[in-house]
Amino acid sequence: MILMSIENRIGPPVEGKDFYGRKKELEIANRLLDSGHSLLLSAPRRIGKSSLAKRLIEDKxxxxxxxxxxxxxxxxxxxGFLNLIIEHFERNHIWRQITDGMLQGAKAILDRINKISIGPVGLDLSSPEKKEDLYKSLKELIRHDEETFIVVDELTLFLGVLLRSDGGEEKVSFILNWLRSLRQVAGTRVRWLFCGSVGLKNFTASLNLSYAINDLTDFRLDELTPEEARGLMKGLCQGEGMDMDEESIIYALEKLHWNIPYFIQILFSKLRDNYTGAVxxxxxxxxYRQLCSESYLNTWSERLVEYREMERPARLILNGLSARKSGLRRETLLGILMTGQDPSHAGETDLLLSKVLEMLENDGYLLRKGSVRSFRSPLLRDYWYGKFVQ
Ligand SMILES: Nc1ncnc2c1ncn2[C@@H]1O[C@H](COP(=O)(O)OP(=O)(O)OP(=O)(O)O)[C@@H](O)[C@H]1O
Ligand SMILES: [Mg+2]
Incomplete structure (x- = not known):
């Protein structure tokens, strides 16, 4: 095997030669896109969704x-959503040219889009009719006759924010239905990839909008294969001219246990900062200990804000589980949530627990074996314990 050198990047999506591995996933995603599927990539935080999406764009x-x-x-x-779409479609020539048969409203909008370099297109969303017309015109303006790949990243995050605004539920429903209608144009050669870190499926189900995404093919992303995890660590060492033998690499990866590229990258960055000779x-x-006491993993705590009224129970559960390597049974977790509560709330709390556990699993915090839940990543568990419990 040729040893590649990879640059240590932590934070933004990786691109170009810094993107490592994911061979199988790329193969599957490319095949699906080639055969006309649009994809839904909803995977835990920091798994490498955006990086994969950008790599697929390079491929396409x-x-x-x-x-x-x-x-x-x-x-x-x-x-803001519409303006982002308008601007990016303009930049990448997704809009059609003005033609004679085109609807008057669509023509007028295209006229304004063509002048977008001057400033954002003023959009009139003041009445339901105007809004309907606008979305209809935009739909009419999209080219469907050329191979096109559109990635929409952080869809769930955006819809969650929108939902909390005035008339949020209707806005969310409108946008999801509009996006669906774009995918249903007969003979379209446009394919979509939607990425979200929080379960879009739970979200749409809770709004009775499951049908609006049921034409999308689910796409999963998890940790790297053992070979890829080793290859990434080796490549990073190579990039810095560091000496780390196979045994140490395996020791490090076993310690991380959940080998997502982000964890490998942050562990590596510490090894590099401390490096004095063979690791x-x-x-x-x-x-590892340093990582647990520093801020790299804060995002796992910060993003819990998105859980809103479920943030508190989620934190109680994570606090409880962080003290128990082997995990806790569901009854015990229910007991944690019931502490100090009136017993008459048991039914309600039980339902809440189910929801929170499902979200924490979807987002990669927890793992389930039978009725036992535990942290999926020892690193995250030790970080959590040090930061919020100890
Ligand atoms: N294929 C890869 N090769 C090397 N490093 C990677 C790869 N994928 C992800 N990473 C590492 O993980 C970090 C996060 O990647 P990325 O932003 O793609 O994840 P994400 O799932 O989109 O995260 P978020 O949930 O925050 O949006 C990168 O900054 C990089 O350190
Ligand atoms: Mg991302």
């Missing part, structure tokens, strides 16, 4: 497809 560009990457984390409003097991233990 190389095949001559038009590609668009829209990150909805940049906006919180419907107007030893003690060096790995030290780096």
């Amino acid at each position: 560009k190389a095949q001559g497809w038009k590609c668009v990457y829209i990150d909805l984390e940049q906006t919180t409003t419907e107007d 030893s097991k003690e060096d790995i233990d030290t780096a």
Whole structure:
């Protein structure tokens, strides 16, 4: 095997030669896209969704497809959503040219889109009729006759924010239905990939909107294969000219247990900062301990804000589980949530527990074996214990 050198990147999605592995996933995703499927990638935080999406864009560009990457984390409003779409579609030539048969409203909008370099397109969403017309015109304007790949990142996050705004439920439903209608244009050659860190499925189900995404093919992303995990660690060492033998690499990966690229990258960055010569097991233990007490993993705590009224029970559960390597049974977790509560709330709390556990599983915090839940990642567990319990 040729040893690749990979640069240590922690935070933003990795691109180009810093993207490592995911061979199988890329193969499957490419095959699905080629055969006309649109995909839903809803996977835990920091798994590498955006990186994979960007890599797929590189693949498709190389095949001559038009590609668009829209990150909805940049906006919180419907107007912002539409302007992002308009701008990115304009930049990547997804809009049609004006033709004679085109609807008057669509023509007028296209006229404004063509002048987008001057500033954002003013959109009139003031009445339901105007809004309907606008979305209809935009739909009419999209080219469907060329191979096109559109990635919409952080869809769930955006819809969650939108839901909390005035008339949120209707806005969310409108957008999901509109996106669905775009995928249903006969003979379309446009394929979509939607990414979200929180379960979009739970979200749509709770709003009775499951049908609006049921044409999407589920796409899963999890930890790296053992070979890829080793390859990533080796490549990073190579990039820094560091000496870390096979045994130490295996020791480090076993210590992480859940080998998502992000955890490998942050552990590596500590090893590099402390490096004085061939990496030893003690060096790995030290780096691991440092990670537990630093801020790299804060995002796992911060993102719990998205759980809203379920944030508190989620934290109680995580606190309880962080003290127990082997995990806890569901009854025990229910007991934790019931502490100090009136026994008459037991039914309600039981339901809440089910919801919270499902979300924590979906988001990669927890693992379930029968009725026992435990932290999926020892690193996250030790971090959590040190930060919130000890
Ligand atoms: N294929 C990869 N090769 C190397 N490093 C990777 C890869 N995928 C992810 N990473 C590492 O994980 C980090 C997070 O990746 P990325 O932003 O793609 O994840 P994400 O799932 O989109 O995260 P979020 O849930 O925060 O949006 C990167 O900064 C990088 O350190
Ligand atoms: Mg991302």
